[in-house]
Each structure stands twice: as structure tokens, then as C-alpha cells.
Amino acid sequence: MRDGNSIVTKHTMRELQSWTHDELVGAVQELETEIENSERLTDYQGEIYRAIVERGYRKGWSACEFLGRQIVKLYEEIGELAYTILDPNHCDLAREIEMLTEQARIVFDNQDKKYWRDATNKIGRKDIPHIRSELADTQVVLFCAAQGAGQMIGKEFNLLFWAWHKARDDIERGVRDEPK
Ligand SMILES: [Mg+2]
Numbered sequence: 001m002r003d004g005n006s007i008v009t010k011h012t013m014r015e016l017q018s019w020t021h022d023e024l025v026g027a028v029q030e031l032e033t034e035i036e037n038s039e040r041l042t043d044y045q046g047e048i049y050r051a052i053v054e055r056g057y058r059k060g061w062s063a064c065e066f067l068g069r070q071i072v073k074l075y076e077e078i079g080e081l082a083y084t085i086l087d088p089n090h091c092d093l094a095r096e097i098e099m100l101t102e103q104a105r106i107v108f109d110n111q112d113k114k115y116w117r118d119a120t121n122k123i124g125r126k127d128i129p130h131i132r133s134e135l136a137d138t139q140v141v142l143f144c145a146a147q148g149a150g151q152m153i154g155k156e157f158n159l160l161f162w163a164w165h166k167a168r169d170d171i172e173r174g175v176r177d178e179p180k
Helices: 013-017 021-040 044-055 063-083 092-109 113-120 125-153 159-169
Strands: none
Touching: 044 159, 063 092, 063 113, 063 125, 125 159
């Protein structure tokens, strides 16, 4: 075990003493897998992207259309995340997000090539510095939210690692609708 990754640094001694033998064995196995994967993976972004390609979501789209579709997809995912913290019965924003999420889902599932060509034709290479900066802002917020989630349970939550796992696990789900 190396520094920062040992089971003792991940959990308090008090926690470990209360665990059953099976829970300890499970935690050690989980840690070993985590270490193995973190050593193997130096390019999480590339690995996640390749999982999405394998799943089928890259097929048939230009880079520009793919980028535009991912941004719409982001609205859908943020909406699903917002449901977990906002109560539509008590918050106007939650109701707005609910409608926006539903709309984003419908738009993302639209496989019409002409629609996406028209929808994304305003994105050009000159926009990339701005898009890059906004994507970075989005990622900063996601990383901070992940830190908050980890702090709530008193356990490290490595978002890149979880995203990689999720993308790999979802490969077999394929696309919701095959592109025409
Ligand atoms: Mg989701």
C-alpha cells in the first residue's frame, strides 16, 4: 500500500473496528481495484470518450455536431442531478429545470442530421477558446460538487474515476435510438 491510498487513510480506525470481516475484505478488494485502475489510467478523458464511441454516440456525427449534442446532453444530466436536491413542490427553479430537462432529452434523441447541422452551424473554430473556457468552468463546478458529496459521507469521491466506471458500464446500453 502506498501513501494516501491505504485503507487506514481512507477510513478512520474507529470505522474499521466496527466492520465485519467480509466488509473489510470487500473494502480491501475495492481499494486494490482502484489502485490498479488509477495506475493503468493516465488519460481518463480519452478513455471515457472511447467508451462513448464504443457505445455508439459518436457514430455519424461531425465533431461540431458531437460537441453541440454533448452540450444539450449536459442539460439533461444536470437536470437529473438537480432533481436530487430541489423539490419541485417548493421551488420554482426545480419546475423550470424539470421542463428544460425534458426538452433537452427530446432534442438529444432527435437523430435528424439536418436538424443538428442547422443547430450547430454557428459553432466555428473561433468559438473554441470560449467553449473551452466554459467547459472548464462546468468541470470546476462538477469537481467541487463531487468534493461536497465526498465530504458528506466522509469518503473520497474521485469524479474522474467514477465517470470512467459509469461510461464503461453503460457501453452495453448502446444508444437510445440508432442514428438514421
Ligand atoms: Mg443520468
